[in-house]
Amino acid sequence: MADIKQQESSQNAGRAGVAGAGLSAVERTKPRTYLRQSWDRFKRNKISLAALAVTILILMFSFGAPLVSTFITGKGYQEQSLLNQLEPPFSDGFILGADNLGRDVLTRLAYGGRVSMMVALIAMGGALAIGGTLGAISGYYGRWVDSVIMRFVDIMIAIPGIFLLIFIGSMFTLSPIGLAIVIAIVGWVGLARLIRAEVLSLRQRDYVEAAKVVGASDSRVIFRHIFPNVLPLVIVWATLVVPVLIITEASLSFLGYGVQTPIPSWGNMLQQAQRFFTHQWTLAFIPGAMIYITVLAINLLGNGLRDALDPRISD
Amino acid sequence: MGRFVARRLLQTIPLVIGITIITFALANLVPGSPVAGLELDPSVSPEDTERIRANLGLDEPLHVRYFVWISNVAQGDFGLSLRTHRPVLDVILERLPNTLLLTGTSLVLALAFSIPVGVYAALKRNSIFDQFATMGAVAGVAVPNFWLGLMMILLFSVMFREWGLPALPSGGTHTIGTGGDLMDRLTHLLMPSIVLAFSATAAWTRYIRSQMIEVLRQDYMRSAQAKGLKDYIVTFRHGLRNALLPLVTLMALEIPTLFGGAVVVETIFSWPGIGRLIITAASQRDYTVIMGTVVIVSFLVILANLIADVMYAVLDPRIRYD
Numbered sequence: 001m002a003d004i005k006q007q008e009s010s011q012n013a014g015r016a017g018v019a020g021a022g023l024s025a026v027e028r029t030k031p032r033t034y035l036r037q038s039w040d041r042f043k044r045n046k047i048s049l050a051a052l053a054v055t056i057l058i059l060m061f062s063f064g065a066p067l068v069s070t071f072i073t074g075k076g077y078q079e080q081s082l083l084n085q086l087e088p089p090f091s092d093g094f095i096l097g098a099d100n101l102g103r104d105v106l107t108r109l110a111y112g113g114r115v116s117m118m119v120a121l122i123a124m125g126g127a128l129a130i131g132g133t134l135g136a137i138s139g140y141y142g143r144w145v146d147s148v149i150m151r152f153v154d155i156m157i158a159i160p161g162i163f164l165l166i167f168i169g170s171m172f173t174l175s176p177i178g179l180a181i182v183i184a185i186v187g188w189v190g191l192a193r194l195i196r197a198e199v200l201s202l203r204q205r206d207y208v209e210a211a212k213v214v215g216a217s218d219s220r221v222i223f224r225h226i227f228p229n230v231l232p233l234v235i236v237w238a239t240l241v242v243p244v245l246i247i248t249e250a251s252l253s254f255l256g257y258g259v260q261t262p263i264p265s266w267g268n269m270l271q272q273a274q275r276f277f278t279h280q281w282t283l284a285f286i287p288g289a290m291i292y293i294t295v296l297a298i299n300l301l302g303n304g305l306r307d308a309l310d311p312r313i314s315d
Numbered sequence: 316m317g318r319f320v321a322r323r324l325l326q327t328i329p330l331v332i333g334i335t336i337i338t339f340a341l342a343n344l345v346p347g348s349p350v351a352g353l354e355l356d357p358s359v360s361p362e363d364t365e366r367i368r369a370n371l372g373l374d375e376p377l378h379v380r381y382f383v384w385i386s387n388v389a390q391g392d393f394g395l396s397l398r399t400h401r402p403v404l405d406v407i408l409e410r411l412p413n414t415l416l417l418t419g420t421s422l423v424l425a426l427a428f429s430i431p432v433g434v435y436a437a438l439k440r441n442s443i444f445d446q447f448a449t450m451g452a453v454a455g456v457a458v459p460n461f462w463l464g465l466m467m468i469l470l471f472s473v474m475f476r477e478w479g480l481p482a483l484p485s486g487g488t489h490t491i492g493t494g495g496d497l498m499d500r501l502t503h504l505l506m507p508s509i510v511l512a513f514s515a516t517a518a519w520t521r522y523i524r525s526q527m528i529e530v531l532r533q534d535y536m537r538s539a540q541a542k543g544l545k546d547y548i549v550t551f552r553h554g555l556r557n558a559l560l561p562l563v564t565l566m567a568l569e570i571p572t573l574f575g576g577a578v579v580v581e582t583i584f585s586w587p588g589i590g591r592l593i594i595t596a597a598s599q600r601d602y603t604v605i606m607g608t609v610v611i612v613s614f615l616v617i618l619a620n621l622i623a624d625v626m627y628a629v630l631d632p633r634i635r636y637d
Binding site: 151152154155157158159160161162163164166167168169170171172243247250251254255256257267270273274277278281284285288289291292295296299300 | 329330333334337338341344345346453454456457458459460461462465466469473571572574575578579582593594596597598600602605606608609612613616617620
């Protein structure tokens with residue numbers, strides 16, 4: 001793969017001009033911590049703030065599913081009522097309507113969100129653990145270790161993930177947690193490449209060389225000097241990969257190889273709606289819209305985080 | 316140049332071997348064995364089971380079985396389908412043109428939309444058009460394809476028919492029972508290819524816009540203008556050419572996503588391609604077909620990357636061949 005040269009022109013632009021504004025004033029103000037600076041940058045962007053609010057709302061709705069069930073809808077997610085099949089939204093007792101078995105859509109949406117979010121978050125954690133470790137080893141130690149790991153990454157990138165997941169899904173009936181682990185095993189490769197490239201460039205910086213010269217151990221160099229510099233990149237990647245994982249889980253569940261009924265997920269709600277959506281279109285519209293809003297919000301949140309945590313890596 | 320291609324080809328060999336190893340290893344994770352049923356059958360003696368195992372080559376160690384399989388694959392023999400008993404390669408080659416037609420059309424659609432919009436947005440930076448294009452791109456990239464597909468069927472096939480408007484067909488490559496003339500096939504192709512192209516279009520529009528803005532800042536653009544070239548020559552010959560160059564790589568990177576998306580789109584629109592083939596095979600646990608599909612799709616991805624690299628080297632003289 002031919003490398004696209006990274007544009008580094010704007011990299012040093014922001015650093016000049018800081019010292020110019022009267023030295024005494026600088027001395028009196030307390031230095032802002034990195035976290036504080038990032039937050040100040042983040043909250044300047046109103047879209048990012050809105051995205052954060054929406055993301056928090058969706059997380060509360062999803063992980064508060066039992067509360068939604070008890071206090072708002074008053075129904076369980078498996079409670080069927082054959083008298084209320086395909087009830088339209090805003091009808092008596094069913095805020096978002098009922099599905100083909102008369103189950104309350106709003107309740108199922110909350111429980112489905114909990115499953116979808118949980119799968120995505122666990123898969124993200126797994127991908128971080130695998131991709132982060134292998135990428136760091138590859139970038140730091142180089143030589144044959146690097147070659148072996150990167151060839152493996154090349155192989156994994158060449159196989160379209162969903163084909164591999166369907167292959168595995170056809171062999172085993174996976175629990176949501178099993179599914180999350182399998183998605184992580186397929187989804188770590190992008191991060192490994194990213195971390196490797198970053199570590200590779202950090203390793204040659206003067207301060208790393210200096211630390212090595214004064215006799216710092218490998219682990220000290222990695223955890224004190226390299227890790228903090230890779231962290232912003234990892235946080236941004238971890239945020240932006242969640243929408244990808246949500247879509248992966250939903251696609252798989254939609255195809256019938258992800259979360260299995262009776263456990264609801266946004267993807268398998270859509271799958272079941274497929275047969276009935278010509279009678280009641282909201283059945284397919286609502287879970288899809290929920291996925292869309294979630295993915296959009298987390299995408300925007302990730303972009304905001306990227307600009308805030310490391311202005312250099314903004315696109 | 317020849318040496319560059321040859322070297323690049325050599326580099327794909329470990330990839331191809333790696334893919335076959337992973338596929339083979341996965342297939343051997345399948346619970347149970349082909350003779351598991353016989354082992355439980357009281358009318359079949361253990362000696363007979365052993366003989367059947369030996370006949371099938373199942374008594375050989377794993378690496379020997381892998382070499383038998385890989386040498387067959389190298390000769391185009393992916394075995395027989397466990398359900399239909401037809402050669403797997405035939406089944407796949409029958410479906411592949413449909414998938415290539417779908418993904419190819421989507422690629423063309425995505426390019427035909429994203430290049431003009433991205434370039435125009437960059438030229439008219441911060442205009443209303445630009446703001447709409449940027450917003451649309453951000454909003455568009457997040458649309459799940461399965462949702463978009465269902466909603467389009469709902470609107471253009473179901474509702475349009477109810478309202479008495481000309482409705483689009485909701486599935487298949489052509490109307491069943493007719494041969495399917497060009498127009499008929501095109502109307503069938505329209506919705507699936509739009510759905511498949513959607514998020515790539517949004518992503519590329521953004522990319523082309525930022526790439527074009529970057530190029531517009533370059534010195535050679537100013538020189539071209541300074542020596543009195545016409546605006547459109549500066550924009551298109553000097554600007555666009557350079558802005559589109561990285562798109563070659565981007566397109567190659569999109570290929571796996573496109574094949575992945577094809578699985579979903581083909582399922583929604585009953586499009587008889589390899590995406591639906593693997594879904595049907597998975598539901599029937601037809602492992603030879605699944606293995607064949609995974610291997611062939613991966614080979615296609617590698618091939619696309621190879622072509623992209625060579626094209627990039629041809630288009631960009633700054634890339635050295637050695």
